Structures are given as C-alpha cells and as structure tokens.
Amino acid sequence: xxxxxxTFYEVMRxxxxxxxxxxxxCSLAAGALGLSPAFAPKIAEAMENKPRIPVLWLHGxxxxxxxxxxxxxxxPLAKDVILSMISLDFDNVIMAxxxxxxLAIIEETIEKYDGNFLLAVEGNAPLGxxxxxxxxxxxPFVDELTRVSQHARxxxxxxxxxxxxxxxxxxxxxTRATPTHKLPGIADKPIIKVPGCPPIAEVMTSVIxxxxxxxRLPELDNQGRPKMFYSQRIHDKCYxxxxxxxxxxxxxxxxxxxxxxxCLYKVxxxxxxxxxxxxxxxxxxxxxxxxxxxxxxxxxxxxxxWDKGGFYDRLTGIKGFGIDANADQIxxxxxxxxxxxxxxxxxxxxxxxxxxxxxxx
Amino acid sequence: MTEIRVxxxxxVYVYEAPVRIWHWVQVFAIFALGVTGYLIGSPxxxxxxxxxxxxxxxxxRYIHFVSAWxxxxxxxxxxxxxxxxxxxxREIFLPPVWRASFWGGVWHEILWYAMVAxxxxxxxxxxxxxxxxxxxxxxxxxxxxxxxxxxxxxxxTGMGSWQYEWFSSWVIPLFGQSQDVHTWHHLGMWVIVCFVxxxxxxxxxxxxxxxxxxxxxxISGWRLFKDDRPVDRD
Numbered sequence: 037x038x039x040x041x042x043t044f045y046e047v048m049r050x051x052x053x054x055x056x057x058x059x060x061x062c063s064l065a066a067g068a069l070g071l072s073p074a075f076a077p078k079i080a081e082a083m084e085n086k087p088r089i090p091v092l093w094l095h096g097x098x099x100x101x102x103x104x105x106x107x108x109x110x111x112p113l114a115k116d117v118i119l120s121m122i123s124l125d126f127d128n129v130i131m132a133x134x135x136x137x138x139l140a141i142i143e144e145t146i147e148k149y150d151g152n153f154l155l156a157v158e159g160n161a162p163l164g165x166x167x168x169x170x171x172x173x174x175x176p177f178v179d180e181l182t183r184v185s186q187h188a189r190x191x192x193x194x195x196x197x198x199x200x201x202x203x204x205x206x207x208x209x210x211t212r213a214t215p216t217h218k219l220p221g222i223a224d225k226p227i228i229k230v231p232g233c234p235p236i237a238e239v240m241t242s243v244i245x246x247x248x249x250x251x252r253l254p255e256l257d258n259q260g261r262p263k264m265f266y267s268q269r270i271h272d273k274c275y276x277x278x279x280x281x282x283x284x285x286x287x288x289x290x291x292x293x294x295x296x297x298x299c300l301y302k303v304x305x306x307x308x309x310x311x312x313x314x315x316x317x318x319x320x321x322x323x324x325x326x327x328x329x330x331x332x333x334x335x336x337x338x339x340x341x342w343d344k345g346g347f348y349d350r351l352t353g354i355k356g357f358g359i360d361a362n363a364d365q366i367x368x369x370x371x372x373x374x375x376x377x378x379x380x381x382x383x384x385x386x387x388x389x390x391x392x393x394x395x396x397x
Numbered sequence: 398m399t400e401i402r403v404x405x406x407x408x409v410y411v412y413e414a415p416v417r418i419w420h421w422v423q424v425f426a427i428f429a430l431g432v433t434g435y436l437i438g439s440p441x442x443x444x445x446x447x448x449x450x451x452x453x454x455x456x457x458r459y460i461h462f463v464s465a466w467x468x469x470x471x472x473x474x475x476x477x478x479x480x481x482x483x484x485x486x487r488e489i490f491l492p493p494v495w496r497a498s499f500w501g502g503v504w505h506e507i508l509w510y511a512m513v514a515x516x517x518x519x520x521x522x523x524x525x526x527x528x529x530x531x532x533x534x535x536x537x538x539x540x541x542x543x544x545x546x547x548x549x550x551x552x553x554t555g556m557g558s559w560q561y562e563w564f565s566s567w568v569i570p571l572f573g574q575s576q577d578v579h580t581w582h583h584l585g586m587w588v589i590v591c592f593v594x595x596x597x598x599x600x601x602x603x604x605x606x607x608x609x610x611x612x613x614x615x616i617s618g619w620r621l622f623k624d625d626r627p628v629d630r631d
Contacts, residue, residue, distance in 0.1 A: 267556045268555065269575075278448035279448045281452055281458075282448040283441065283454035283455075284443050284446075285440060287442070301440065302440055302443070306576065309576040338576065340573055340574065341576075350439065351439075352577070363583035364438065364439065366584065367584060367586065367587025370591055371590045371594060374591045374594050375594050378594055381510070381602075382598065388512055389606070
C-alpha cells in the first residue's frame with residue numbers, strides 16, 4: 037500500500053510559506069512557462085491537491101554540471117522544486133545517505149510507485165566492455181538504468197550527455213558512450229530530452245514544474261525536446277542580431293568590433309544553428325549568457341557539437357579527407373580539379389584537331 | 398584547309414520558348430545563389446559604425462532567398478513543362494536507363510570525349526552522356542538544394558510555418574543537426590559549381606566539334622546540323 041504523499045501546498049505551508057507567497061509563486065511559475073496569468077489559479081489548484089511526484093535521479097558518465105546548474109535555479113528556486121514540487125527520492129550527488137542505505141531507496145521507490153515515478157538521467161551509459169566503463173553500486177550503470185526505466189512513467193534525459201552523447205561520445209568514442217534513447221533495452225517510455233552542457237537551470241526546473249502541474253509531458257519537437265524552450269535558435273532572439281543583419285562582425289577577439297559588441301558570427305558563433313533558450317532566459321538568474329559576455333555560442337545543446345570542427349571556425353570541419361577540411365576547401369579543390377581537367381581536355385582537343393586537319397591536307 | 402562539303406542545313410525546333418526562358422533565368426538565379434551563398438558562409442569584411450547604418454548582410458541573405466524562390470518556382474514550372482512540353486522537355490527528367498542502347502550511347506560519348514571515337518553521333522536532343530549528367534548532377538542536385546535550402550529557411554520562419562513542418566522538422570534530424578544541413582547545403586553548391594564548369598565547357602566544345610549546334614539552340618530553340626547524314630537518335 038502506497039502511503040499518502042503530501043501535496044506541494046502542504047509542504048510549503050509546513051515550511052512556513054504564507055498562502056500569499058504561495059500564490060505569488062504560482063503566478064511566477066505560470067509566467068516562466070509562458071502561460072497566461074489565467075493559469076496561475078490552475079497551478080495553485082494542482083499544487084494544493086496533487087501528491088508530489090517521486091523522482092529518481094541517476095548519474096552515469098557525466099561531469100555533474102547538470103546538477104550544478106539545477107541547484108542554481110532562481111525561478112523557481114531549486115529548493116522549491118526539490119522540497120515542495122517533487123519528491124526527489126534518490127540523487128547520488130546531493131542526497132545525504134550513501135552506500136547500501138542510499139541504493140535501497142531505488143528499490144523502495146520502484147516497489148511503492150511502480151509506473152508512477154519520473155526517471156531523470158544525468159550522463160549516459162557506455163556500452164563498451166559490457167558497460168564496465170561506468171560502474172554504479174558495483175554494477176554496470178547501463179544495467180541499472182535499463183532496469184529502473186522499466187518501472188518509470190517517463191524518462192528525462194538531462195543535458196547533452198543523456199540527450200546526444202556529448203564529449204564522452206565524441207569521436208572516436210572509445211567507451212561507446214550512448215545517449216538514453218539509443219540504449220538497447222531502454223524501456224519504451226516517453227523520453228524528454230533537455231540538452232545543453234549544462235541545460236539552463238530554469239529550463240530544467242520549469243520542465244519539472246510543467247509535468248507536476250499539468251500531470252502531462254510538455255509538448256516535444258521531432259527530436260524529443262520541449263518546444264517551450266527549444267523551438268527557437270539562440271540567433272533568433274540574440275540581442276546582437278542587428279549587427280548580423282548590418283554585416284558588422286567581430287573579426288578577432290581584440291578588435292574594434294569586439295569592443296563595440298558586434299556579431300560573433302565570423303569567430304564561429306553557433307547561435308544560428310543552436311536550439312536553446314540562452315538568449316531569452318539567460319544564465320545565473322538572468323544575469324548574462326555567453327554571447328553577452330563576448331564569447332561565441334559553441335552550440336552545446338546540439339547533437340555532436342564536439343565533432344564539428346573548431347568552436348571558433350565559421351565553417352564546419354569535415355572528417356575523412358586525411359586532415360580536417362571545410363566545405364569550401366573540399367569544394368574549391370573539386371572545382372579546381374574539374375576546371376583543370378576541362379582546360380587540359382580543351383588543349384588536347386585543339387591539338388588533336390590540328391593534327392587531324394594536318395592528316396587531311 | 399578542310400574542304401567544306403555542300404549540305405542541306407536541316408533544322409529541328411528542339412527547345413521551346415518556356416524551356417529557354419527557364420534555362421536563362423536559372424543561369425542568373427543560380428549565379429546569384431552561388432555568390433550570396435558563399436558570402437553567407439564567409440561574410441565580407443565587417444562594416445563599422447552603428448547597426449542602424451547598414452543592412453548589408455540582410456541584403457545578401459535577401460538576394461539569396463529571392464533567387465532561391467525563383468529557382469524553386471522555376472523548377473516546379475519546368476517539371477510541369479516536362480509533362481506538357483515536347484518530348485525533348487522530358488529528356489533530363491526521365492533518362493531511359495532501362496534501355497541498353499542508352500548505355501551504349503553513353504559509352505560512345507565517353508569514347509568521343511576520350512578522343513578514341515573519331516566522330517560523335519548525331520543527336521537532335523541531348524546526347525546520352527549529357528542526359529545522365531544533367532539528370533544526376535543538375536536535377537537531383539537542385540532537388541537536394543531545394544529540400545535542404547527550405548529546411549534551413551524554415552529555421553528562420555520558425556516552428557508552425559509550412560517550411561518548418563514540411564522540411565526542417567525531418568531534414569534536420571536526418572542530417573544530425575542544423576550545422577550539418579548547412580555543411581551539406583554548402584557542399585551541394587560546389588557540386589553545382591562543378592556541374593556548371595563541365596556544362597559550359599562541353600557546350601562550347603560540342604558547339605565547335607560536334608555535328609550539331611548547341612549554344613545557339615538554347616537561344617533560338619532550333620537545332621542546326623552540320624551534315625545531312627541521318628541522325629542516330631532523336
């Protein structure tokens with residue numbers, strides 16, 4: 037028998053949060069999710085009545101930057117999400133207990149809430165050497181992940197590691213690090229990708245807020261990312277976009293253009309090819325984001341961003357030509373060969389023609 | 398000097414006016430696309446002053462998009478004309494690859510270009526090698542550029558637009574990510590450039606050395622023959 041879980045509202049009140057503050061928080065959550073103010077009472081109603089969703093947060097091959105980002109969420113505060121909205125039952129890196137005591141919680145959650153808890157995955161599982169490159173609790177992480185996934189309601193792939201593979205899956209990927217959705221044996225459950233290295237804190241907490249409030253998954257795009265945060269490119273909302281359209285670019289990091297805050301396109305900014313919310317939500321409580329700090333976007337929320345050549349190159353590096361080359365180097369070489377061949381062919385044609393005319397005479 | 402033999406100047410109307418207009422419109426549009434596309438990948442030197450002073454990169458992209466629409470509308474029209482036009486209008490869209498004689502013709506053209514065959518065959522329309530080259534490099538090349546181009550364009554028009562839903566939504570995951578689509582689109586341009594080089598070279602060479610007119614035919618529509626022996630194939 038599942039014991040009754042407290043609602044968000046009960047937990048908040050128990051923590052001494054007034055009803056007035058609670059309602060303010062609901063309005064803020066509605067705003068963060070891009071909903072109209074009319075949704076604030078719905079959020080409040082959901083929080084007053086719905087039990088908190090248990091979440092198991094597993095860590096594979098990762099650097100914990102997702103967790104670091106998550107605990108810095110300002111709107112809503114991560115502590116609100118962890119303490120009031122979800123029941124974060126297991127998370128290796130921030131839980132107090134350790135060892136067998138901690139691992140027992142996974143079993144307990146599976147038993148109590150089979151099919152009703154959320155599985156959050158940070159990092160990915162390597163398949164090489166039967167998963168031996170990542171051992172968690174004495175067993176290959178891939179086994180633990182696929183087993184727990186069978187009992188979850190939905191899976192959240194935190195960060196680029198779980199979503200795409202990220203640095204450990206970069207060429208030549210010696211450990212065969214594999215993103216969640218490509219793992220053989222992963223349960224056929226909805227997978228929500230929240231890519232980024234790390235993802236924006238507010239994006240992470242808002243995805244969870246949405247799921248607990250509306251009791252459904254956020255709308256996803258073709259690649260499994262929540263549309264509310266990943267439907268536009270950094271470029272589409274970039275405050276330097278005016279300089280892009282004008283044709284004003286930073287040519288090198290110490291030039292006049294860099295000082296004037298021109299567009300970073302020519303120094304390799306991946307904003308035009310990166311779907312994320314950095315240019316609107318920004319980072320560290322809305323303080324800034326890479327382009328605002330004068331650095332090009334490296335496209336960290338895109339698939340395989342490590343394998344596209346230099347972060348400071350405009351054109352993508354293409355493998356398979358001995359050394360890295362870009363489309364222009366390959367294309368110009370091909371065009372040069374074709375033009376050269378045509379010229380030689382023309383020369384030979386003329387010579388043959390003259391020679392054959394000589395025969396006629 | 399070689400003696401010029403007296404012969405009848407037989408002429409056949411091959412390229413109908415819509416095909417000719419389409420061809421030359423393509424020439425200018427593809428030229429504009431190539432130049433602006435290259436500049437989008439490698440922008441001109443930065444301009445100074447305030448952002449409100451200029452719209453240079455905006456114009457470069459604008460010309461690229463307008464030319465692209467001309468190519469797209471032109472291609473759709475040309476496809477339509479392949480159905481309603483004369484048989485020559487279908488040649489580059491439907492090469493008879495199932496016919497052994499077609500491949501025999503391709504081989505003979507290769508020998509002609511390798512300067513092994515002494516004399517080219519006489520064709521009213523395109524020779525088989527030209528047909529297969531235009532079909533693979535031009536027709537499929539331009540289809541590839543239109544599909545990837547609309548996928549990239551859809552990124553700007555955004556989710557919910559038909560460009561995004563019909564193209565970006567499946568083309569981008571197919572290639573991996575947006576950056577990969579840009580790279581393939583860029584490589585596609587170089588394929589077209591290689592095609593253009595070959596196309597112009599052989600058009601000039603054939604005009605001089607083959608048994609029929611080439612360049613003037615795409616202007617007047619009429620194919621003129623330099624001898625009155627029978628044609629090998631229409």
